[in-house]
Amino acid sequence: MMRNLRLCFGPLQIKLILIERTNSVGLELSLFIGAFGLIIGSFLNVVIYRMPRGESVAYPGSHCPTCGHMLRAWELIPVLSYLILGGRCAKCREKISIRYPLFELTNGLLYFFAAWQDTTGSFLQLGVNLVFLSVLLVLAGIDWDTYRLPDIFTLPLLGIGLVAGFLLPGDPSGWVSLGSALGVGGFFWLIALVYPKGMGLGDVKLIAALGAFLGFPKVLLALFIASLAGSIIGGSMLLLKQKGFREQIPFGPYLVLGAWIAFFWGDALVTYYLSTF
């Protein structure tokens, strides 16, 4: 159910759209799922670091990359350990990247909000959504580090998106999911063929997966946000180019940012956009 509110501030007219909905997952369970997301986020950091190096994600246990110090249980608490340790290794005092607690926190927030805003009442759908959001986080991290979006993540993401479209409740439906994946995937595949320097095939596979998960028109919103963020952030990095700034910025993290925004606020943003006509 939707309700439009028009507020007038002198010559400025601002239209707010309130979407009334019923949450199928209560606050307590959403918080619990969010806490679970923090722990999963900690594991995702390991995956992002080790997968591109061809190392096992299970063995050996987490350790400091500088001195090899094996982390004890209390040093493995997501976000908190980083704060307690002051962002440094307990043994050699080498700085730990802020990215670790940041990614843990991000994954926790993604899980909380995915649960909190779920309206399908299907825990299978919620589970698939959590996998989607987390795999995107992994892809953003790996692309940032290595300029690659490995098939081992993009292709299963595409597959799960299509299967979920056909088998699970909620948007998009199977045919919309398939059509969107083929539509945006095919379009950007052509671009990659014509202009291979501008877009890699990894980007194309990720875009197809986003089409499968988000469907039309939300995938277009994700692409729009990604391009906008890419030009603003990439452009200002180029302008401010200093020593140590990277020449090339991967597109994957922007696609992930666009996909997250479209996933959480896509319906409201698309409705708002259409209501302005």
Ligand SMILES: [Zn+2]
């Ligand atoms: Zn150390």
